[in-house]
Amino acid sequence: MAIVLALVLVAVGSVLFHLVSPWWWTPIASNWGYIDDTLIVTFWITGAVFVAVVLFMAYCVFRFRHKPGQRAHYEPENKRLEWWLTVVTGVGVAAMLAPGLVVWNQFVTVPEDATDVEIVGQQWQWSYRLPGPDGRLGKSDTRNITPENPLGLSKDDPNAQDDVVIEGAELRLPLGKPVKALLRSIDVLHDFYVPEFRAKMDLVPGQISYFWLTPTRTGTFEVLCAELCGVGHPQMRGTVVVETEVAYQNWLKEQSQRTFARLNAPEK
Known part of the structure; x- marks a missing residue:
């Protein structure tokens, strides 16, 4: 239970730190607010994955903790689960890369009057x-x-x-x-x-x-x-x-x- 509580506190504490701490960057002084928006999208995606993984670990530690008379089930592979993980991970990575590619294109496309x-x-x-x-x-x-x-x-x-x-x-x-x-x-x-x-x-x-x-x-x-x-x-x-x-x-x-x-x- 101590490990479960520690994992939950890590997840909740990370979210609270992000929301209430004054870590945010300095006020912007150019047209590149797109950079801030892209970082925020990345934070939301990686933050959601981080919280989900930590809470899932806490659930697994609690749900499958050792009990007398129980033995662990050995399952070397699960193709269905692997496909789901591959697809979800791919979608998540694409969601983080896509805004950056759009902003990069704007970053190097110089106006004619510059x-x-x-x-x-x-x-x-x-x-x-x-x-x-x-x-x-x-x-x-x-x-x-x-x-x-x-x-x-x-x-x-x-x-x-x-x-x-x-x-x-x-x-x-x-x-x-x-x-x-x-x-x-x-x-x-x-x-x-x-x-x-x-x-x-x-x-x-x-x-x-x-x-x-x-x-x-x-x-x-x-x-x-x-x-x-x-x-x-x-x-x-x-x-x-x-x-x-x-x-x-x-x-x-x-x-x-x-x-x-x-x-x-x-x-x-």
Whole structure:
């Protein structure tokens, strides 16, 4: 009976903890409420299965407890039960995967009016590149990286000349405007993660990954690296500032000294 009570308390306590504890994530600051909805669906499905399994175990322990004169019945297989378990498990897994696949498709289907922003990870800081007046980012290559060209932009690409380079500083985004984040690493694996955006993605050396989001409220939000990238991993942090369109455009004009052409201009 002690084991039965313990199992019941585990099931009931888990449900109560989920309902009354303040473990819920931070308020959302982008259009990706779909991520929260998908997690909640997963919690409900896995939670229901967890409670059902634990309570079934408690029932079995109570119903088939040892009694004098009784012997256990040996049944090596039950094809009917196995088919039921296979079908129910398959339906449950599909129910968890389907919403995620739908959301993933939305996550990587970028609106045509989204603005490109490059996010570059390196041990152990975040750097960013914004398009200039031409609205286009120039080409880049890790073989071009030098102390004067930390992001490896191509000096021969005219689209790169007006790109705004922000090394180890904060990233600013306009409120209510879709942004396509182009993610690139110049050394090891990193992961760009802003909890309030519900958006994260790995930065893999040698390739460019991406996602998109639309900031929905102003504020300053912390950038974290969610992939172990060396001894300085805990200190690989940054900030994203979401502000109104007017404030963002004013800030962008102030970055004229940070264009790639200005940073690589010969000293006089």
